[in-house]
Amino acid sequence: MSAVLEIEGLRKTYKSRRRGVRNALDGFDMRVEAGQVHGFLGPNGSGKTTTLRTLLGLIQPDGGRMAILGHEVPGALPTVAGQVGAIVESPQFFPHFSARDTLSLLAGAGDVPAVRVDEVLELVGLRDRAGERVKTYSLGMKQRLAVASALLKNPKLLILDEPANGLDPGGIREMRTLMRTLAESGMTVVLSSHILGEIQLICDEVTIISLGRRVAAGPVEQVLAQHSHGGVRVRLDAAEDLAAAAELLGRAGVAVTRHPDHLMLAGVDKPATVSRLLAEQHLYVSELAPVAVDLESVFLEITATAPVPGQHRQVDQSAKIGEPGHAGTTGGWGA
Template sequence: MTAVLEIQGLRKTYRARGGPRRALDGFEMYVEAGQVHGFLGPNGSGKTTTLRTLLGLIRPDSGDMRLLGRPVPQALPEVIGEVGAIVESPQFFPHFSANDTLSLLADAGNLPQARVDWALELVGLRDRAKERVKTYSLGMKQRLAVASALLKQPKLLILDEPANGLDPGGIREMRDMMAALSAGGMTVMLSSHILGEVQLICDSVTIISLGRRVAAGPVAEVLQAHSTNQVRVRLEAVTDLAAAAAVLSGAGISVQTEPDHLMLSNVDKPALVSRLLAERQLYVSELAPIAVDLEDVFLELTGTAPVPGQARQVDNSVKPEQNGVAA
């Protein structure tokens, strides 16, 4: 598929009081057209530096970047009209209404005024459009920021923490909006710490840690690559746990005994477990595969939680703190 965003070998080092700090260390990224792509990483991992570099706000030390097939920053003036972005939290004039704010932005960008109502409707602010921004909650200001990025009706929409300040209903509305935009052909690149939402909405993800890509690919494949094939087993009689553990260990299955159940690892065929135990008159009351979610993978790969074993990586790429910004 056509790539709307490509990054190869991106490097950026900042001068700091304690010595140079490397924010990006050969980072790579690839986003296909028409997808909702999750860009994930812990604080300080290089996410914001990457986004600001893409938008020409920071000059990289080295590396290649392409937006919509054009090299940036060289061709950024030619493609920026087709890229909408919010990075961190954009600032608005507090005494202006949302309608006034977007109307001014539309004039500045030579965009049709009709898009103001369209954007406000899309983010759920139409009924509050004439109220001053200073009366808005954090979540409403975040909706306004998204609306400002949508005014261009861009081919690529970059959203940094769009659910910040939203209640559960607002988060769901934001998720539905991104799905609708993607279905209409827009590519959405989403940076968020709400990993459950990312898993629900995103087609693919890139995970960054310490300035380097540690995983990339379709969400389902990233999850599968880090699955340990764990299975929880409960028996009809708790007193049979020791005997069951001995049977399964003898069959070469890794077993961890808990007070009221067994945890098995690297089980490709769970049905084999029940058959092995039934042959010894040990009967299963529960046989439940343990699913790995995106939070588990994220914590493992970024080193933010102790997980035994070495992290694995899946890569399906075709190619090898300042004020917020709205574009």
């Protein structure tokens, strides 16, 4: 499969006399294959928006390589801009123009046929409100307009930063369907979002960034599998046998955590071996359930941003690759 988007070793450093030197992007890598819906995840201040802005020529990088549709950017951006639709961060439009005027002016600037304006307005559900001024729109409607502006060019690569922000549940579902439909039509979609349930549902692959570096990447299932830890929950017919079962499994090299009515096992490759081991000692299981992980828990684990009772995590406190267990102390602002 060919790469629509390639980023290698991207670096962006902000220097401030007051705040010192901060690496917003610290050798970040990313690769998006054609036709994918690709999730781009990271905690606040991790470098997501900086990456997208740099990719789109709004920020000048300090190092690294970027390519869109095989063209090196930012040098070739004027060449590929017509094939890239993007919204970056919150949708921002001139408040006194109507949605139709806004899109019409963008279409004019980009040599897009005027008929396309009505097509995208229909697509994002703004057809009947297209003549109203943007200042009267809700956040969700502005978001729809932003998506419409990104779709106006009928791009090959669609980059959406938090497209579900402000959308109602119906709107989120419509957006999900739209993303999938666009991907099926051959469009590649890069989706930055904090709604991880949505990402898990619609994305083929994900890239997770923390403190300016990639900390995980690959197909969603693969990323989940890499961080499932083989967790298994075990209940027995007789709760008084839990102590014996825990001792037996412990001797067999399984990590066991005791709970009042069940055991939690970790590092189990094949749950069937647990059942057999216990049955041999006449300990019979009533429940043997692999504990499924979701993208949210994986994200929190990878980025070390899970809330800890009694602590107030700061924006820059997240995981940095190569420093396991070390809540980062550098990098991050400006993203």
